[in-house]
Amino acid sequence: MEQTNRIMTQIPQHILEKPGARLLYMTPLALGDFLYQSGYLQQIQRQYPQLTIDIWFDDLRKRSKSWQQGRNRILGQWLEATDYIEQFYPIPETSVEREEAVARAQQRDYDAVFFLSKSRVDRYEKYARRICPKGFVAAVAASKNRLKRFLFGARPDLLLALERFSLADGAHVSELYSHFFQQVFNLKVQTVKPALEVPESWQQRISARFKAQRQQGCRLILINFLSTNPSHDLSLDAVMSLAGEMLVLQTQLAFVLCVPPHELEHTEKACAAVPDALAGRVLAFTAQEHFFELPALVEYCDFILSVDTSVMHFASALERPLVALMRTNNRQWRPLEASTTSVVYAMGTDWVKDIPQSSIVAACEAQGFFHHG
Structure with missing residues (x-):
């Protein structure tokens, strides 16, 4: 050369x-x-x-x-x-x-x-x-x-x-x-909108997995609270507290706690040890069989509450009602703007765990998480 x-x-x-x-x-x-x-x-x-x-x-x-x-x-x-x-x-x-x-x-x-x-x-x-x-x-x-x-x-x-x-x-x-x-x-196209197609077979598997909750008349809220960066995370205790407060506002809810595979056992044990008010309403989930389990779950759930991980972006691409919890120094990674999306930013320490629970609940309420019907 x-x-x-x-x-x-x-x-x-x-x-x-x-x-x-x-x-x-x-x-x-x-x-x-x-x-x-x-x-x-x-x-x-x-x-x-x-x-x-x-x-x-x-x-x-x-x-x-x-x-x-x-x-x-x-x-x-x-x-x-x-x-x-x-x-x-x-x-x-x-x-x-x-x-x-x-x-x-x-x-x-x-x-x-x-x-x-x-x-x-x-x-x-x-x-x-x-x-x-x-x-x-x-x-x-x-x-x-x-x-x-x-x-x-x-x-x-x-x-x-x-x-x-x-x-x-x-x-x-x-x-x-x-x-x-x-x-x-030298591409001949301008901005390409992210797209995610979930095979029907995986949609059916997720539907079958949460059949019992649907039969009880529950709407499903997916809570994705862990990332690869501790400053982006919520604690499991905070998630359980959120779920308890949300059930007071709307009794026909069930919560799917989405975690990485290495956190599944710990989360399952926590779900089995919840107070009576949450018994049977908090379920641990990880994609064990295939990647498409994850976007299929996002598409299936009624509402998504997520920290800054792929789940947040999948929810945006699939146009699901979403409340995203983010640090202020990472705004360029927010979900794409849509009427179905709200973002709550951490202030002060800029750690997501320090976002007031009242702010999270208010954003979820604004997105219709607790509406009856």
Whole structure:
């Protein structure tokens, strides 16, 4: 490759249009990210039908987290259900597994690698170059101070620094994805609205699972109170207190407490030990069989109360009545605006657990959670 000082703004068309071309997309992908990004990845494949797209969602952490294997399973099942992603590389448990993934990726002989990340940029660049030593490496990264080294190093690759694209006040993270996917891949579409289609078979399974509550005349409130960040979470005690207050306002309610797989046993024990007023009205849930259990549950429940996780975004995409609980410093990740959506922001400490219960109940009441009929 001839060295150049020209700043490129997109992956060259001859790479994307090459017969049999292969692209590896590397990013610390979570379910909410994929909801907003999937439409653009699908559009890339449509615009360049000869291009094979693989995804590396290993976030390149040095230490593993308790939630990683659950994400591997659930996100992997969603990726397998698509027709525009051919292969994916999940989060490994050990460095040996990561090296095995690198070796498999090297065998794919990618024509280009594109990584998008706000953290661990040096590691993403290192692994992208190892995987694609002869191809084109493009990046969107919070990496302003290493922009020159990346651009004017051994190869004339592409780096777009996140700091060079400022989201307007009140803008949504989907606008950032729209900007970069359009620019890097020269897409012919504007903003792609997130879409989520739930197979009927999973809708039927969820309906059968909560048949008893429906027969009792209960409306279901899904409460999603845990994330991968403690500052975003509600405590289980706070959830039980909320459920008790809500039952005073509307007696025909049942609550589905949605938790990650590793929290299921603890939550089930708590649900079995509730006071008589809540007995049989609080149920623990996790997606044990397949990813589609989760969006099927979101679609089935009458109301959603969620902290800042994928459940909140699924509820927005599926147009379910939603009250979202968020930190003020994360407004760009709020659910998309809709008449069925309310957002309650943490103030003061900016921890969700410090949102007054009265504020949460008031927002739920405004969204019709306690209406009779």
